[in-house]
Amino acid sequence: xAEYVIVGNGVAAAGCIEGIRSLDSEGxxxxxxxxxxxxxxxxxxxxxxEGKTDIKRIGYRDRDFxxxxxxxxxxxxxxxxxxxxxxxxxxxxxAELPYTALCVATGSSPFVPPFEGLDKVEKKFGFMTLDDxxxxxxxxxxDSRVLIVGAGLIGLKCAEGIVNxxxxxxxxxxxxxxxxxxxxxECAAMIQSHLEKHGITFHLNDSVSRFESHKAVLxxxxxxxxxxxxLAVGVRANTAIVRDIGAAVNRGIIVDENMRTSLDxxxxxxxxxxxxxxxxxQKKVMAILPNAYxxxxxxxxxxxxxxxxxxxxxxMNSIGFFGLHVMTAGTYEGELYEEKTETSVRRLYIxxxxxxxxxxxxxxxxxxIYTSMIRExxxxxxxNFEILKKVATTAAFSKEIRRSKFGGSV
Amino acid sequence: xxxxxxxxxxxxxxxxxxxxxxFANSGLSDMAYALKGKPIYxxxxxxxxxxxxxxxxxxxxxxxxxxxxxIAGALxxxxxxxxxxxxxxxxxxxxxxxxxxxxxxxxxxxxxQKCELCLQNSCGEPACVKGCPNKAIVYEER
Numbered sequence: 001x002a003e004y005v006i007v008g009n010g011v012a013a014a015g016c017i018e019g020i021r022s023l024d025s026e027g028x029x030x031x032x033x034x035x036x037x038x039x040x041x042x043x044x045x046x047x048x049x050e051g052k053t054d055i056k057r058i059g060y061r062d063r064d065f066x067x068x069x070x071x072x073x074x075x076x077x078x079x080x081x082x083x084x085x086x087x088x089x090x091x092x093x094x095a096e097l098p099y100t101a102l103c104v105a106t107g108s109s110p111f112v113p114p115f116e117g118l119d120k121v122e123k124k125f126g127f128m129t130l131d132d133x134x135x136x137x138x139x140x141x142x143d144s145r146v147l148i149v150g151a152g153l154i155g156l157k158c159a160e161g162i163v164n165x166x167x168x169x170x171x172x173x174x175x176x177x178x179x180x181x182x183x184x185x186e187c188a189a190m191i192q193s194h195l196e197k198h199g200i201t202f203h204l205n206d207s208v209s210r211f212e213s214h215k216a217v218l219x220x221x222x223x224x225x226x227x228x229x230x231l232a233v234g235v236r237a238n239t240a241i242v243r244d245i246g247a248a249v250n251r252g253i254i255v256d257e258n259m260r261t262s263l264d265x266x267x268x269x270x271x272x273x274x275x276x277x278x279x280x281x282q283k284k285v286m287a288i289l290p291n292a293y294x295x296x297x298x299x300x301x302x303x304x305x306x307x308x309x310x311x312x313x314x315x316m317n318s319i320g321f322f323g324l325h326v327m328t329a330g331t332y333e334g335e336l337y338e339e340k341t342e343t344s345v346r347r348l349y350i351x352x353x354x355x356x357x358x359x360x361x362x363x364x365x366x367x368x369i370y371t372s373m374i375r376e377x378x379x380x381x382x383x384n385f386e387i388l389k390k391v392a393t394t395a396a397f398s399k400e401i402r403r404s405k406f407g408g409s410v
Numbered sequence: 411x412x413x414x415x416x417x418x419x420x421x422x423x424x425x426x427x428x429x430x431x432x433f434a435n436s437g438l439s440d441m442a443y444a445l446k447g448k449p450i451y452x453x454x455x456x457x458x459x460x461x462x463x464x465x466x467x468x469x470x471x472x473x474x475x476x477x478x479x480x481i482a483g484a485l486x487x488x489x490x491x492x493x494x495x496x497x498x499x500x501x502x503x504x505x506x507x508x509x510x511x512x513x514x515x516x517x518x519x520x521x522x523q524k525c526e527l528c529l530q531n532s533c534g535e536p537a538c539v540k541g542c543p544n545k546a547i548v549y550e551e552r
Contacts, residue, residue, distance in 0.1 A: 015478075041481045047500040053482070057498050060483040290479035290508060297478070318507040323520070327507050364503060366512025368475075376510075387459065392512060394466065395457050399418075405511065407415060407469065407552060 002027030004303055005089055005097050007079045007241065008105035009033030011041060011289055012270025012296035014060055016103045017069050019300020019308065027304065029071040030097060032089070036075045037130055038065070041289060042107075045133035049161035058130065079106075082245050084263055101303035104253060104261070104268040105296060106238035108287055112231055117211035124229040127158045136162070139228055143167040147216055147224050149208055150232035151178040153319060156191075158230055159200050160321050170224050172203040172216070182317050182328045187345055187361050194324045237272045237285050250274050252285040257311040259299035267303060269295035279314045279330035279356050279374050286315045312375045318364070327364040330357030330374045337389050339363075348389065353380050355388075366392040411490040412551050414454075414525065414536055416464045420546035421456075423463030427538035427547060428452035431467075434528055434537035451517045453525040454538050465538065465547055467525035468492055468513040476505040476514065476524075484522075491529060496521045 004020055006013045009031050017029060039060045047053045059065075066073055074091075081090040088096040110126040118124070125136045136158075140146065144166040148155045151173035163169045173180075177188035178195070192202060203224065208216045216224045237252040248254040248262035252274030259267045270292035274285050294310050301308035316329035334351025344362040348355060348370070355373045369392040372378075378401075387396035394402055432450040433441045454467035470492050477485040477492060484498035485505060501520040506512075514524045527549075528536045539549040 041483065043481050043502070044500060047482075052500045053498070057482075289481045290475070290504065293478045316507055318503040320501065320503060325503050327503065329507065364506055365515070366509075367507050368505075368509035369512050371508055372510030393457050394511065395459050395462065395464075402418075402464075406464075406466075407413065 002304070003098055003100045004029045004103070005099035005101075006031045006103045006105055007089065008103075008107055008270070008272075009035065009037075009039055009073060010105060010107050010270060010292065011039065011060060012105035012107075012292040012299075013103070014039045014065075015293040015296025016105060016267075016269060016300040016303070017066075017071055017296075019297040019302075020304045021069050021300075023301060023304035023306050025070070027100075029069065031066075031071060031073045032077060032079050032091070032097070033073050033075050034078045035129060035131065038063075038073070040130055042128060043157065043289065045127065045130055046157035046161035048130070048133055049137060049158075049165065079241060082241060082266070084245055084266060087265065100265070102266045103259075103296070103299050103303060104242055104266065104272060105270045105292075105299075106241060106272045108235040108237050108271040108285075110231060111234040111236045113233060115208055115211055120213045121211050121229050122213065123227065124231060127154050127230050127232050128235070133161075136228070136230065140166050144228050145226045146170070146228045146230060147172070147226035148230040148232055149173070149216075150230075150234065151175065151202065151204065152181060152232060152234070153179065153317065154235075155230070155232035156195065156321065157319070158232060159195065160198075163199050166228075168201065169199065170201045170203065170226070172206055172208065172218060172224070174205070174207040176205045178202070178204070179319075179326070182315075183326070183359065184332070184347075187326070187347075187359055190345065190361055191321065191324065191326060195321055198322045235271070235287065237274070237287075239272055242266060242268065250283065254283070255295075257298075257309045258302045258307060259295050259310065260302065267299035269299040275313045276311070277314055277331070278312060278377070280333065284315075286313055288316060290316070314371075314374055316371060318367075324362055325364050326362075327360045327367045328358065329367075329371050330355070332357045332359070339390055346390075350380065354378065355380065368392075369394060411470065412527075412549055413470055414467055414527070414539060415548050415550065415552065416466075417546050417548070418458075418462050418464040420544045421458075421462075421464045422544055422546070423456050423458055424543065425456055426541055426543060427454050427465050428456065430537040430541035431525075434531050434533035435523075437531070449518065451515070451523060453515075453523050455515070457512075466511055466513055467538065469511055470527075475508045475510070479504050479508045491527060492524065493526055493530075494522055494524055496523070 253268040271287035298308040298310040339346040347359040349357040384396040431452040436444040438444040
């Protein structure tokens with residue numbers, strides 16, 4: 001009987017379990033979960049603090065998910081090594097778990113630069129796990145002054161989640177703009193100003209030079225007094241467990257389109273892995289949830305003896321702050337078309353006669369039509385791009401494409 | 411599985427399907443009371459150009475990218491029907507970012523909505539189909 005072991009218990013692991021069970025209802029599945037929670041979606045922790053979800057609803061699957069999937073979960077233990085000759089995973093409690101196929105879905109960890117004086121800060125948190133959010137929730141009150149280092153997706157969602165529960169929120173970042181990984185200067189400025197209207201203060205182009213117990217001295221010489229510190233500088237893929245045994249690893253674990261690592265019998269999926277971004281043609285870590293699920297699912301199918309290709313990965317993000325939604329996808333290369341109003345920006349990037357990327361601020365209706373054009377590499381010669389410049393609609397497609405998409409008589 | 415299909419040859423773009431949809435999902439028994447003078451949030455919508463129009467609603471894909479992408483686990487596939495649990499939806503719009511048909515849109519509170527074929531509401535059969543004056547919208551097996 002097959003022995004499937006999954007290291008990690010996030011969304012990629014859930015995808016992997018469902019992938020395995022789509023082919024094999026018999027084999028034994030064991031999940032190694034360092035966190036003591038059933039699978040939940042990391043991005044929901046800010047919604048938890050904001051009150052848009054709760055502990056009961058934050059779970060990614062229903063309560064009896066693991067039972068239904070006949071899946072054993074080992075909570076509160078870590079995988080510390082792999083012997084791929086003997087086909088066992090070594091655990092931190094000394095146990096060894098045998099496997100016939102292994103999926104590494106270890107996710108990523110916060111990257112903390114060596115800040116001077118950080119050890120003097122008593123109340124400090126990352127913002128990656130449910131326990132981070134629960135810990136943060138315990139120490140904040142209506143008077144807390146919170147400093148968040150990092151104005152990326154994680155830092156800003158944290159800011160939104162807590163701003164109405166604390167006295168003040170200040171965000172600093174070395175970058176000259178917010179969300180620098182997905183937005184250009186102009187779009188970033190719109191988001192920043194919206195966040196400022198909701199009470200968040202920014203120090204951009206500036207970072208912490210040193211900490212005192214309740215004070216951060218910035219490189220500019222300014223200082224910020226705080227009670228609680230959140231570090232959201234960046235994340236790094238957790239690759240050590242397979243790197244140690246010789247797997248090909250770059251910034252993430254290198255996988256092929258079936259999610260196989262360079263080691264026989266070992267797959268990887270989710271934020272720990274690095275895959276081909278078809279919009280740019282580059283291999284990169286695309287630490288986003290849809291990819292994690294689809295990679296996990298493909299890995300699960302492969303582990304169970306089938307073959308599922310996931311070869312349409314692109315970076316994409318949908319993120320909103322206080323009702324202002326931003327959607328981005330693909331790569332920002334090539335010719336730019338844009339439509340702007342006072343409250344919205346639509347930017348489309350064209351290269352090699354295909355849509356390669358977009359940035360939409362406050363105009364994301366039906367954005368999936370654009371996303372599918374990037375993923376499917378639909379040639380612009382087959383669509384009416386004049387219509388698409390203004391709005392995402394399938395009316396811009398030819399009657400034939402529309403007919404095949406909608407299944408018949410349209 | 412039976413799905414909703416639209417024949418753009420017959421669709422006049424009258425938007426009545428949008429009103430029938432909003433009413434069927436309102437939980438109310440008086441259509442004028444439910445809809446008159448109010449913004450509506452239907453799960454089907456008319457698209458088109460100056461020459462054609464057609465109604466778009468969820469295709470109930472066999473390999474639904476919205477379900478695979480939902481960050482809250484709020485979307486699921488049950489007996490072929492893609493359903494959304496509004497209680498779990500956090501309004502992140504990731505489904506809008508990935509649906510190739512543009513078939514999801516939020517309600518007035520930012521919670522995502524989609525066509526569930528009127529299987530759960532008071533209508534019991536697709537209200538858009540039942541009310542289409544030109545029979546441009548059909549519900550059938552293909």
